[in-house]
Amino acid sequence: MNMKIVRLSAVALIAGLVLAVSVAPAARSQVDVSPSYLPIGVAASGNTSTVWFHEPSSRQTLACQTVVTAGKGLTGIQCVAAKLP
Structure with missing residues (x-):
């Protein structure tokens, strides 16, 4: 094999590894999976209290x-x- 091709392959491999290592930590998911419940009502009667929350993205109460x-x-x-519904 030609030495020039071997050197070029080695340089390309090292450059690829350096690029992969430098980009990998920045590749993070941007999905926020924590629910964000919004308070929509509260009621109290006697010695009991009730509160209602709504999570708009999943339509859950x-x-x-x-x-x-x-x-x-x-x-x-x-x-x-x-x-x-």
Whole structure:
């Protein structure tokens, strides 16, 4: 094989590796997968409270209500999610 071709191949290989290493860290996904729930309503009656959220991109709603146990007071929060038509 011709030495000039071997040198040119080696230089091209090294240049390709340098380019790949320098570009690879910048190749990131631009997709934001975290939901962005918007509050759309809140209601309270007696000792319970309810809040509604909406996530526009997935058309999903989320309703959360406080759980109150007699004698113990507030013991937790229950949430239910549903997809809008």
